[in-house]
Amino acid sequence: MDKILEVKNMDVGYSGKTILKDISFHIKKGEIAVIAGKSGSGKSTILKTLIGLIPPVKGDVRFFGDTVDYFSERSFCPIYKRIGVLYQNNALINSFNVYDNIALPVKMEFPGISREIEEEMVYSRLAQVGLYGVEKLFPSEISGGMKKRAALARAMILNPEIIFCDEPSAGLDPITAGSIDDLIVSLKNLFNITFLVVTHELRSIRAIAGRILVLKEGKLHYFGNYKDMMDKQDLFISKFFSGGKKE
Amino acid sequence: MVDREGKVKSFVLADNNSPGDISSLLKEITLLDKGSEILVDFKNVVSYTPPVIALIGHLRKERDNIELQNISEDAFKFMEMFPGKPESGDQGESVDPEPVRYSGFKKFRKELKIFLVLFLDEFYYLYRFFTGRGGGVYPGEIRKQMFLMGYRSFPIVSLITFLIGVTISISSAEQLNQLGANIYLADLVGFGMVRELVPLMTGIILAGKIGASITAEISSMDVMEEIDAIRTMGLIPEKFIMVPKLISITIMIPLLVAIADFVGILGGILVGKILSGIQPSIFLKEVFSAIGLSDFFIGLIKTMVFGWIIVVCSGYKGFTVKKSAEGVGNATTESVVLSVSLIIFFDCIFAILFY
Numbered sequence: 001m002d003k004i005l006e007v008k009n010m011d012v013g014y015s016g017k018t019i020l021k022d023i024s025f026h027i028k029k030g031e032i033a034v035i036a037g038k039s040g041s042g043k044s045t046i047l048k049t050l051i052g053l054i055p056p057v058k059g060d061v062r063f064f065g066d067t068v069d070y071f072s073e074r075s076f077c078p079i080y081k082r083i084g085v086l087y088q089n090n091a092l093i094n095s096f097n098v099y100d101n102i103a104l105p106v107k108m109e110f111p112g113i114s115r116e117i118e119e120e121m122v123y124s125r126l127a128q129v130g131l132y133g134v135e136k137l138f139p140s141e142i143s144g145g146m147k148k149r150a151a152l153a154r155a156m157i158l159n160p161e162i163i164f165c166d167e168p169s170a171g172l173d174p175i176t177a178g179s180i181d182d183l184i185v186s187l188k189n190l191f192n193i194t195f196l197v198v199t200h201e202l203r204s205i206r207a208i209a210g211r212i213l214v215l216k217e218g219k220l221h222y223f224g225n226y227k228d229m230m231d232k233q234d235l236f237i238s239k240f241f242s243g244g245k246k247e
Numbered sequence: 248m249v250d251r252e253g254k255v256k257s258f259v260l261a262d263n264n265s266p267g268d269i270s271s272l273l274k275e276i277t278l279l280d281k282g283s284e285i286l287v288d289f290k291n292v293v294s295y296t297p298p299v300i301a302l303i304g305h306l307r308k309e310r311d312n313i314e315l316q317n318i319s320e321d322a323f324k325f326m327e328m329f330p331g332k333p334e335s336g337d338q339g340e341s342v343d344p345e346p347v348r349y350s351g352f353k354k355f356r357k358e359l360k361i362f363l364v365l366f367l368d369e370f371y372y373l374y375r376f377f378t379g380r381g382g383g384v385y386p387g388e389i390r391k392q393m394f395l396m397g398y399r400s401f402p403i404v405s406l407i408t409f410l411i412g413v414t415i416s417i418s419s420a421e422q423l424n425q426l427g428a429n430i431y432l433a434d435l436v437g438f439g440m441v442r443e444l445v446p447l448m449t450g451i452i453l454a455g456k457i458g459a460s461i462t463a464e465i466s467s468m469d470v471m472e473e474i475d476a477i478r479t480m481g482l483i484p485e486k487f488i489m490v491p492k493l494i495s496i497t498i499m500i501p502l503l504v505a506i507a508d509f510v511g512i513l514g515g516i517l518v519g520k521i522l523s524g525i526q527p528s529i530f531l532k533e534v535f536s537a538i539g540l541s542d543f544f545i546g547l548i549k550t551m552v553f554g555w556i557i558v559v560c561s562g563y564k565g566f567t568v569k570k571s572a573e574g575v576g577n578a579t580t581e582s583v584v585l586s587v588s589l590i591i592f593f594d595c596i597f598a599i600l601f602y
């Protein structure tokens with residue numbers, strides 16, 4: 001399988017302090033990789049770094065085989081056309097209704113696109129995420145689960161090759177959280193979309209993880225298959241995955 | 248509460264100490280010579296309240312020469328599980344670091360740099376839009392902003408400028424009547440409103456009305472990660488959000504100024520008729536003989552610049568918000584203060600340039 005994303009020896013920090021040290025991993029096309037770890041271990045920082053919101057201090061990051069220069073807008077902007085991001089609190093634009101939120105990347109990427117084509121794209125994404133009849137409503141008028149689905153539809157609208165998800169099931173009840181996990185897995189299976197998911201929800205990890213990166217205090221503690229990891233005799237991993245009950 | 252055993256420098260803690268007692272004991276221990284041996288006995292303590300636990304934890308970490316006696320096993324276990332404030336040099340787990348805080352001139356220099364970059368960026372994107380090179384304005388956004396920023400400002404701008412016209416007419420009419428120069432009320436009101444008061448008052452009203460709303464909108468978007476979302480869609484938030492606002496204010500300001508000039512002079516006409524007996528037609532004729540088209544355009548240019556100041560200042564404060572609810576409130580207040588200050592400063596510059 002092709003490597004969609006490759007990170008080598010990446011350090012991340014700001015204000016003179018290192019948050020992430022010597023991170024190396026890669027993501028292959030069509031897989032769901034999960035970044036797990038305790039709160040404060042640097043999970044969201046990795047994601048924010050990869051999507052260009054916090055530039056790394058050192059290291060090599062390759063998207064689709066090409067090295068990315070995070071300090072050059074010209075170098076990084078084309079990457080945004082090929083990725084999608086699902087934020088922890090959805091980040092839907094509150095002054096736009098659900099339809100306009102999902103249509104936003106289309107309208108800006110293809111100015112002058114016909115209304116019919118735009119509607120076709122938006123409604124097909126709404127169907128993919130199982131969201132019906134809410135397109136005229138504003139984000140404040142729909143439930144948390146619907147917001148997640150709408151945000152996922154927006155992240156998918158330009159057919160990205162990889163979608164980054166920050167805590168997709170955070171703040172949702174177990175049933176809704178489970179449906180979001182199922183949605184991610186079915187999108188991967190049906191459309192071969194690659195996902196990099198940051199989460200510490202054990203249930204989500206079990207449901208979606210193909211490969212997993214476990215972070216411990218800003219360092220990569222484990223990177224590999226989820227199933228292999230569970231067979232590994234590692235104190236931190238056993239403690240983390242037993243909900244802190246094992247010593 | 249605490250028994251002291253004279254020369255031994257020992258303290259026996261009683262049960263049910265208040266936080267104040269604990270603080271007093273700690274102060275007393277701190278004041279003792281650093282070299283002296285200290286014994287703190289907990290034999291009478293039955294309930295280990297949070298301040299007692301905190302005292303034990305603190306004494307264990309801060310001084311080597313303090314002996315703690317008869318502490319219950321449960322209290323020890325609790326302290327092992329929740330160690331409290333780390334000792335100096337202990338960095339603990341990886342956490343987000345304290346941001347670098349600037350103060351004084353450095354802070355001013357840093358903020359000025361951000362402001363100028365944003366200012367130049369916005370006008371660069373505006374230039375690209377008007378020359379057809381930039382495109383990329385969200386469809387319908389300009390019309391929406393024209394409605395929000397312009398149309399909705401008409402009532403308040405009209406009311407305030409009408410009242411200003413009435414006020415300066417009332418305060419001037421009596422003086423002019425005494426001099427027998429009541430017809431010059433029209434010159435005074437016309438010139439004063441068109442060249443000075445309409446631009447200034449419109450600027451100040453818009454700073455409070457739309458400046459505050461722009462800052463609150465952008466800073467809330469920043470707090471809710473909407474700005475990050477726009478950026479990761481491959482868009483430039485400064486362009487996506489600010490350019491429609493700059494275009495809208497540029498279109499709406501001439502309309503606002505025209506209405507405000509008309510309504511302000513209308514206030515003068517009303518007072519002139521009632522207090523000085525000047526016929527409206529004569530009043531208007533005198534106004535048009537006193538002011539020319541150039542005066543109207545000077546007032547228009549001034550208001551236009553004030554409008555841009557408001558949009559840029561409010562955008563700057565919105566994009567540099569400290570991500571918290573308090574930060575949003577502060578940014579909104581600061582945006583209005585900054586806009587009004589710069590409006591008055593530039594009004595002074597215009598006065599020097601045009602008179």
